[in-house]
Amino acid sequence: MRDVGHITARRRAPGSLRVACLGLAALCGLLATVALAQISARNGVSIWDIVRCAIFFVTTIWLAWGAVQAMLGLSGRDDRAPLPELAQPQPPTVLLLPICHEDPVAVFARVAAMDRSIRSAGLEIDIAVLSDSQTEAARDRERAIFAILLAETDGTGRIFYRNRSDNRGRKAGNIESFIRRSGGAYELAIVLDADSLMEGETMRGMIARMQAEPDLGLLQTLPRIIGARSLFGRAIQFSSAFHAPFFTRGLIRLQGGTGTYWGHNAIFRIRAFAACCGLPELPGKPPLGGTILSHDYVEAALLARGGWRVEIDERFGGSFEEGPENLLAYARRDRRWCQGNLQHTRLITAPGLRGWSRFQFLQGALTYLVAPLWALFLLVSVLVTVTTPLPDYFPEPQGLFPVFPDDPTGGLIALALGICCLLLLPKIAIWAGVVRTGRVRFFGGAALSSLSVIAEVLLSSLLAPLMMAYQTHAVAKVLLGHDGGWPAGQRGEGSLGLAESWRASRGIALTGTALLAAGLHFSPTLVIWLLPVGLPLVAAPLLVAVTSQPVSTAVFLVSDDIRSSPVVSDFHATFRYWVLPDEFEPV
Template sequence: MKSHSDFFHGADTTWQKVAIVRRSLMFISIFLIECITVYWFANNLSPSFPLLLQTLIVVPFAILLFWLQLGFFTAIAGLWVSFRRGRFRILPSQDSPISPLDTQNTTAILLPIYNEDVAYVYAGLKSMYQSLKDQNALDYFEFYILSDSDDVSIRLQEGATWLSLCDELDAHGKIHYRQRKHRKKKKSGNVMDFCRRWGKRHPYMIVLDADSLMSGTTLQRLVSVMEQNPKVALIQSPLYTSGVSTLFSRYFQFLNRLYGPVFFAGLHWWWLGESQYWGHNVIIRTQAFMDHCDLPRLERGGHLDGDILSHDFVEAALLNRAGWETWLAFNLENSIERPPPTLTDAMKRDRRWCQGNLQHWHIIWSRGITHMQRFLMLGGILSYATSAVWLVWLLVLSYSAVVYPDTPVIPNTEGTLALTLLSIALLFFYKLFGLFEAFKDHAIKNFGGWINASLGITAESIISILITPVKMLYYTRFIIEILAG
């Protein structure tokens, strides 16, 4: 019987060839629908509209249609993956055996923190430590609390709580605490500082966030899979949310848990060994990271200069450029983060992410970046820029309705009905895919059964309809503020 490593790496270039086929299939499908729909749309605009107005109607429509199709086909791919036991899963199954781990070279578990809720951070660390202890796996791991906090009272609390926790758990020598005096390059600099100090001691590092939680089994499984795949530098866990009970966070958790499995599987289907890195809940080969991921400051003479904020996307691209593989373990369980409690908190976070993603415009053109990673960084930009495109489109349509009140944008024809049905499919069918996936995996009971899950989808859809225009305005404002400096 083949080992996991033989099973996965039977041929060095197999996944690369399959990736070309899969991506070609998906993007040709998107291209064909795009061409047919945009051609029909453009040819059915009122001839009384001037050319400039027609262009301002058609171009945003084409961009938005492409973006919706990308999500739709990703969900279809995820549904396909759920029916098949594919050869290209970095983790064959959640129940695959964990191989014996190396006790001489421990894996570092990093908690980079910056003025966080100390009690919450240490409670999460304690939970993970206890989970590993219960499974007799503590010998394989060491914890590092990497503090960049600049609030003196918080730093004092961090140090005192660390000592107290080490005493409580008898964990002196297993849980380390470091304060950095100068917060150079923010989180990416914090992790790289760890690498310079202690990286040689640990072949792998599991990078967490202040609100991350992972079970002992999940931590061990990540190390086991990494050891069996020597060409892999990074394995990203899927991110599921839990831990907050506000209305917004419950809404966020519902869509994350119901639709997440389909989208994670779909992303894996066309990413394969060129996965993105989402900043935390990830295992990284330490030496590869040290060799290729010491990021410079951007100095292009514009408003996007400075530290690279969305460093994780860039680090994955640099690892791929160096010949390493990066994978999404889409079927891994018990990888948790805390959702933002309110829409305001979510927008504060998105403001940072928006600036970081816009910075990628400079990095996309760097020499040696793979075409896949260029596209993924462009996708990160579009995740915010499409809001501005949508707003412009709505304003243009409003202008046409005022200036040409007796002229509909599109006449009422059979094609109009087809366009309406296509829009409904692109906007809502993924919800049915998520519901079907939950039923197939016997997870529907976690949502209270079919009826409660269906009611939940209805409520989530209503909230999304209300929130999406608000996010559109926020994202457009972010882009204007960032580009204006």
């Protein structure tokens, strides 16, 4: 048994800060709900008023919790110790790259670029490409390009490829298989996704932290999204670069040593992983039983249960991944995450887990359950409106919060105020913080970054009803017993035509049309309050198609558009240099 008591005492979990932040989020939810209840009580209280107040309380707490994290990331000083230097001898380290039916040219071009960056950083790291591809044609292509990789890098003896015919456990099982067979040769493992890239100097810093802190079981970086070309992709890329570091910094302060693992762009201690992270099959059939899909959160919880620290460190640059290029690709990926996060509800009461790990499981499930709750809130608000006769006079505003007395739905105006306060203010504060620290130069300066923030807010507001619809559909499918499985990654998806977008989102468009038609039938005034949700739903095919189109890099400018990382530039150069068979298309 490891003696880490002295380290644990030095790094005590921030319990009081967690209680304060959760209390503040609950207070915001309570005040907003009181305001809604006072509005509803003007014409008497029905069971539907009580239902929507309960829903509004939960969903507003959720919005407030995100705002609290952002503001926490903006406040206070960073009292963490400086990043340590690597001491010799370097711990034996392997880079693991699980793949399954990916484009092997892109995969191995990334490996070639990272291998050169690793050697430039003075590191000795083996690279293992772990394939779960199941067709012989895919395996043959992977072996052929792997041969080119070995010839180009002189990588024999340090770059390895293996394919397993039995892909039980998916990605987690793939890594477990490597640890069982070869893990004894290494102390540390860096794990990436097929679309990940990482600089050698970043790996050097991560290894140094693991070397200096023997109780650190896993260290997660904050990867930057790169390579986005579409309007949708570039908006996500900008948000991840501009806003995400502050939300992550707030999350770090709350998590302490019971942090989050996102399954890639991280480093872990093999001995800790082998001892703690063997994943069972959940009892019962999918979607809530069977293979654990969102394995990363579970592995982080198991490491913490075993006495190891799990941390995120956003200070490491040089960690990259790609993002979806259109809303349909995002929704497909989100469907698997939805099923995986809802599976976590079965693990909340698992024995021995830290309290924060249980909270993270609940929080992950709420990420998706909040969408159908918002949809239900809107539905109940409409029901209240059409079943409650409106007074023929306008009373004076009463109660704790003054409101517009002619608001026909009560809840919708409270919803609008809540979104403005809890979503917009943190982003405005982050923009001010970026300007104050001088980081605004990485986003084209104060003027261009301001336009980018405004455009991102407008675009995310337009797409929010669509995301609500897709996530509500995903939750419904899981709860009805439909298994979404683990679809193979589809990298480099490009623009969508209007016909394809219509086929994929016509249900959303018809739902929006029915919503507005019902509002117009029962109360023309109601339609005004439904427009911010109804119009994007009606226009869903157009929004999906338009946002998938490529745009200039001047739109949502980020630092990687100004100056690309060496490992990213090397990857693109390698990809272009290799002679590609006709069936391979650049990604």
